[in-house]
Amino acid sequence: MPLKRSLKESIERLSSFQSKYNIFTSINPSPYSITNKKGTKETLTGCVASIKDNIVTKDFPTTCASHILENFKSPFDATVVKLLKQAGVHILGKTNLDEFGMGSGGVHSIRGPVINPLYPHEDKKIMGGSSSGAAASVACDLVDFALGTDTGGSVRLPACYGSVLGFKPSYGRLSRFGVIAYSQSLDTVGILSKKINVLRKVFHTLDKYDMKDPTSLSVELRELIEGNKKVRRPLKVGIVKEFSHESMPIGFHRLYLSLLEKLINLGLEIYPVSIPSVKNCLPIYYTLSPAEAASNLSRYDGIRYGYRDSELDIKDGILFAPTRSKFGTEVKNRIILGNYNLCSDAFKNNFIKAEKLRVNLIDEFDGIFRFPNVLTNSKGNPDGLDILIVPTSSKLPGSIRDFEEEEAKSPANSYINDVFTVPMSLAGLPSLSMPLKEKTPIGLQVVGQYGDDSTVLDFVESIS
Amino acid sequence: MLQLARFYSLARTKAIHSHGAPFRPEYALKCGLEIHTQLNTKNKLFSQSTNSATSLVDAPNHHTSYYDIALPGTQPVLNLEAILFAMKLSLALGSQVNSISQFDRKHYFYGDQPQGYQLTQHYRPFARGGKINLSKELDDIDESAKEIGILQLQIEQDTGKSHYTETDKDVITLVDLNRSNVPLIELVTKPDFSDIKQVRAFIKKYQNLVRHLHISSGDLETGAMRVDVNLSINEYARVELKNLPNTSSIINAIKYEYQRQVELISVGDTSSLMEPETRGWTGSSTVKLRSKETTIDYRYMPDPELPYINLAQDVISGVRGLMPQLPDDIMRMLMKKPYQLSLKDAKILTYNSNQNDMYNHEALRSYYLDTFREFSKLAGERSNAKLPTNWIIHEFLGDLNKLQIPLARAKEILPPPVFAQFLKLLHEEVISATSGKMLLFHILENFKQSNCQDLSIPDFSKLIEKFELHAINQVDPQELMDLCNDVIAQHTDDTFIRNLVTGKKKSSLKFLIGQGMRRSQGRIKANEFEKKFKEILNIQW
Amino acid sequence: MYKTWRLCRTHTVGGLCHDGSHRFVSTGGAKIGKKFENMNQIRDYLSRPVWSVHEYLGINTKEEKLEPPSAEAVKKLLRLSGLPLEGADIKEIQMRLAKQLSFINKLHNIPVEGEKHTKEYDARLVQRNTKQLNYTKLLEGISHQKQDAELGEVSGSWKATGLAAESKNAYFVVKEGLLKNRK
Incomplete structure (x- = not known):
């Protein structure tokens, strides 16, 4: 489904949007291919896509928006990139992001922040992160879809702020081989698009077992999930008590309620549900993910690839410090915090405690869903629900300056942006953020039980 | 004070150089x-x-x-x-x-x-x-x-x-x-x-x-x-020793460190021993690398990515089925009947020293065991365990090393049944030991000269004929007499003969026997000569 | 509304794991309430704030109340992180860490549901009871393993030092002897 503009127009638009909104870190020298292959309804041939710049590509540099990987060119493609290429997709370029995927504003990049194209660019509103460029590229209609990564909400939040669809599939469905690791027990490749049928096709193309990825969901379990599918009528929808927040964006309630009314009219059943562990998710997440990040970023020392300090490899007796000093501030902060939680004393009290509470959370979700969970052996609750509806963000996108100021006061101020998205990351649940209204940065997540991606996609399709 | 220091350093030097380093019981x-x-x-x-x-x-x-x-x-x-x-x-x-x-x-x-x-x-x-x-x-x-x-x-x-x-x-x-x-x-x-x-x-x-x-x-x-x-x-903190590239440095480092710590403890200077430490070996001493x-x-x-290793019970039993017999068990088996090898010989067949290109111990062991079995079949009840042991582990192996022939090659012309035949010849005294050694060496040397290409199995009878290696079973008494007299005649020295006869220097008899055997090219057995010499010289003892 | 909630049946997962480990489904505190009959009920439900994330997580704790880690501890962390001491604002890091820690240390006071049975190993998003590797599968697996050129596994198939800013004679290079300057 190629874009309908002329090639010249497309390139002009691209250039204009890029200079205004700072979307890409690198752009294909042939941004729109003049290909004879026309896509059909079923295939992705001829579609145009952007790839978040923390997913490796042979044909473009992969920088993670960091000095550390400034000119890095990977000798191999990530599996998801390979699959897209095989499907005939044309890659427009690599998109801007928060450095190494760390951030929720889309502002922490050596290339500068991505600006939200839903607003005039002088307003300099945040795009949300960390898949900021990915969301902007879709919001501007520069691409048919974008690939991003979602660790704590990094696809869903910018999708919400860009008023586009942002899907985080069940953990393990899409291969992470070639995805530069931030927090491997949470990282998930996600898909952004304006059209649910495009999104669905992309998902179908990428939803494959990959033996190169040790966390890839096995063929056996995928088949088991298929086998578990039954017709569930009427669909039962849950509204989570703990996600009813004290403050929501203006106009949110109105849109939310009108959607719920629509659902009731469609014959769906709506239930209140309480999942107490949800309240603990942010501290759990910010204990576990920086620790994993500190570990995953240990390899960046300049010796084998990437940026390297031209003079020194050691300073103050600290090996590799000169090179590693080039990490951005947010990344450094998380590494330090992460190492704190890995040190012997804190490990038992913080890290392991957080892991146990994560188990509690997963178990609580198991207790309220009808669908079985093949990872935990939960048979499902016969009185349980099929999907949950959860707001994506409690705020409208503010200005970049405000965001940075809040963050400077306390890092926790930016952490709470993730309050609605992190629980699904911790439990690996499929979650799709959909805009409640066109060109409006207010979104709702549709959440299913682990593995039940098709129910989520079906649901979104049916109400679109 | 100086004297004390000297005493201790002497003691240390002594201890380091003594072999079974005395670990004093009060310093456990x-x-x-x-x-x-x-x-x-x-x-x-x-x-x-x-x-x-x-x-x-x-x-x-x-x-x-x-x-x-x-x-x-x-x-x-x-x-x-x-x-x-x-x-x-x-x-x-x-x-x-x-x-x-x-x-x-x-x-x-x-x-x-x-x-x-x-x-x-x-x-x-x-x-x-x-x-x-x-x-x-x-x-x-x-x-x-x-x-x-x-x-x-x-x-x-x-x-x-x-x-x-x-x-x-x-x-x-x-x-x-x-x-x-x-x-x-x-x-x-x-x-x-x-x-x-x-x-x-x-x-x-x-x-x-x-x-x-x-x-x-x-x-x-x-x-x-x-x-x-x-x-x-003595319950002081643990010291870790690293950088020990071979066995002797391991041994020497332990000896050195033990002495070093004993010295410190004995003079009461134990502050450095309260915390764990890592030390490296320099070749002559240990030095601190890291402390707490x-x-x-x-x-x-x-690791958040790698799946747990989750092994089913049958992996254990399955792998157990793949396991070879363990070295200690093999050695004990070889040292018992019927093989009755010495510890040294058992080790040759069991210990892999990685040093020898001519054979590996497993191949050698299986050659030995196969040949032993074949030989036992041929020899029946009166089988002699020493024969295959000496001839394979000492003679044969020695020849392979000398001639630089890999066992794998030599096995092609002397497979176990054939070698067992060879042993039978010796067992039945068809040829003497000396003849046997020459024969074996000759066969292998020829093989080597053909670049290990000539794979024809040796025909022992033919070779024995050819080189007249038959042990003389029926000794021609005249020939024996003549030989002995010849040998004696060489020794005109009265003292020599007198000392021999009186028993003052009994070992001279061995000398004469040796002479006799040399002249007969090993065809006549030693004890024949012994009998004859004693007879001729009228030796009473 | 709330007092008419029907507690959902505690649902136990059939079949314990073969190694007899911990699990029942602990619904713990998770509960599904009675179905909404109309939009008014929903409106009502949504209009009641339940908790304030700021309050719960103590995000705006006054600075005086925080307990920052010591300067020594921060230096140690910088060392472990491979980050320079020079140019590092130790005080700032101390304060920031204090804020972050006060946020995540909330977990200390939260009890683990079913503490005895809860294993931290289960926190990963992989099968809790992985399929066992049996003898046949082990040997089969070994025989099927092979080198993948796409992973650079074939020896000499790519220049390993080709991406490095510096290399020497096909070696990687680290400057300033490792043993010499390490404290």
Whole structure:
């Protein structure tokens, strides 16, 4: 489904949007291919896509928006990139992001922040992160879809702020081989698009077992999930008590309620549900993910690839410090915090405690869903629900300056942006953020039980 | 004060140079070993890049995959062969294999540690427990039996290699990652060693075990096996000794460190012994490398990507079925009836010293056992165990070494049934021992001269005919008489003869016999000569 | 509304794991309430704020109340992180860490549901009871393993030092002798 503009127009638009909104870190020298292959309804041939710049590509540099990987060119493609290429997709370029995927504003990049194209660019509103460029590229209609990564909400939040669809599939469905690791027990490749049928096709193309990825969901379990599918009528929808927040964006309630009314009219059943562990998710997440990040970023020392300090490899007796000093501030902060939680004393009290509470959370979700969970052996609750509806963000996108100021006061101020998205990351649940209204940065997540991606996609399709 | 110092330093020197280093009972030694063994799996541990056997000559960074270089976006996938090897070792040591084990990250920065962490098994290792039994009988220790307990076995990655060089500006390190990600097994013993001999014996035995199981070359010299020592005296803090490249440095370092600590304790200077310490061996002394303050916090974190190892029960029984008989059992078998080998000979057939290109001990052992069996069939009840032993392990092997013929080649012309025939000839005294030696050597020499190409099986009868090697069974009395008289006639020295006859110098008889045998080219047996000489000279004794 | 909630049946997962480990489904505190009959009920439900994330997580704790880690501890962390001491604002890091820690240390006071049975190993998003590797599968697996050129596993198939800013004779290079300057 190629874009309908002329090639010249497309390139002009691209250039204009890029200079205004700072979307890409690198752009294909042939941004729109003049290909004879026309896509059909079923295939992705001829579609145009952007790839978040923390997913490796042979044909473009992969920088993670960091000095550390400034000119890095990977000798191999990530599996998801390979699959897209095989499907005939044309890659427009690599998109801007928060450095190494760390951030929720889309502002922490050596290339500068991505600006939200839903607003005039002088307003300099945040795009949300960390898949900021990915969301902007879709919001501007520069691409048919974008690939991003979602660790704590990094696809869903910018999708919400860009008023586009942002899907985080069940953990393990899409291969992470070639995805530069931030927090491997949470990282998930996600898909952004304006059209649910495009999104669905992309998902179908990428939803494959990959033996190169040790966390890839096995063929056996995928088949088991298929086998578990039954017709569930009427669909039962849950509204989570703990996600009813004290403050929501203006106009949110109105849109939310009108959607719920629509659902009731469609014959769906709506239930209140309480999942107490949800309240603990942010501290759990910010204990576990920086620790994993500190570990995953240990390899960046300049010796084998990437940026390297031209003079020194050691300073103050600290090996590799000169090179590693080039990490951005947010990344450094998380590494330090992460190492704190890995040190012997804190490990038992913080890290392991957080892991146990994560188990509690997963178990609580198991207790309220009808669908079985093949990872935990939960048979499902016969009185349980099929999907949950959860707001994506409690705020409208503010200005970049405000965001940075809040963050400077306390890092926790930016952490709470993730309050609605992190629980699904911790439990690996499929979650799709959909805009409640066109060109409006207010979104709702549709959440299913682990593995039940098709129910989520079906649901979104049916109400679109 | 000076005198005291001199006394102690003398004592130290003495102790270091004495062989069975006296560990004084009032300074009780607690010593344990930590051994890292490289597995010779085909490929590396978490990627399938080649685990090279020719590491000393390989070009640097030649056997390195994207994962080994820790390129962004790469992920580990476990090589199952490492599990098989670890299982074999665990079974041989009688360790308890954990059905579930996991991999953890041990974090530290170094040039030869590409990920910034090593994947190891800290929290749930592969196996726990087990032991190696040392015995006076087999292992050259003082005690009749000594059990060395094992704490645990864990699978982990090896690091790359660092070479320090100096340019005119700088000291730089050249890093070669060929060795990075090669599988290792780390084995930690309990601090059960109380004596140097036990340490030596254990190392030898463990080395041989891993070679016997075909899981490692076990070479200390190449670094395929690395030993660190943990020791403490009298409940003072544990000291770790590293950089011990061979057995003698291990032994000497232990002796040195023991003495060093004894000295400190005996003069009451124990402050440095209150905290654990890491020391390196310089070749003549130990020096402090790290102490608690500069100890690195490794921040062990379970790897979030690698699946747990989850082994079904039948893996244990299955691998057990693959296990060869263990060396101690083989040796005991060889030292009993019917073989009754000496310890030395049993070791030749069991210990893999990796030194000899002409044969490996397994092939030799199976040759020996097959030939023994064939020979026993031929010889029936009156079979003589010493014959195959002497002739295979001493003569045959000696000839192979001298002529530089690999056993595998020699076996082609002298397969066990044929060699058994040869032994039968000796057993029935068709030829004498001396003739036999010549015959064997001749056959092998010819083979060697044909470049090991002429594979015709030797026809013993023909050769015996040709070289007139028949032992003379029916001695021609006249010939014997003549020979003896000839020999005696050579010795016109009355004193010589008188001393012989009176018994003053009995050994001269052997001399005469030797002369006689030489003249008869070994065809006439020694005892025939002995009888005749005694008769002629009228020797009464 | 709330007092008419029907507690959902505590649902136990059939079949314990073969190794007899911990699990029942602990619904713990998770509960599904009675179905909404009309939009008014929903409106009502949504209009009641339940908790304030700021309050619960103590995000705006006054600075005086925080307990920052010591300067020594921060230096140690910088060392462990491979980050330079020079140019590092130690005080700022201390304060920031204090804020972050006060946020995540909330977990200390939260009890683990079913503490005895809850294993931290289960926190990963992989099968809790992985399929066991049996003998046949082990040997089969070994025989199927092979080198993948797409992963650079074939020896000499790519220049490993080709991506490095500096290299020498196919070696990687680290400057300033490792042993010499390490404290």
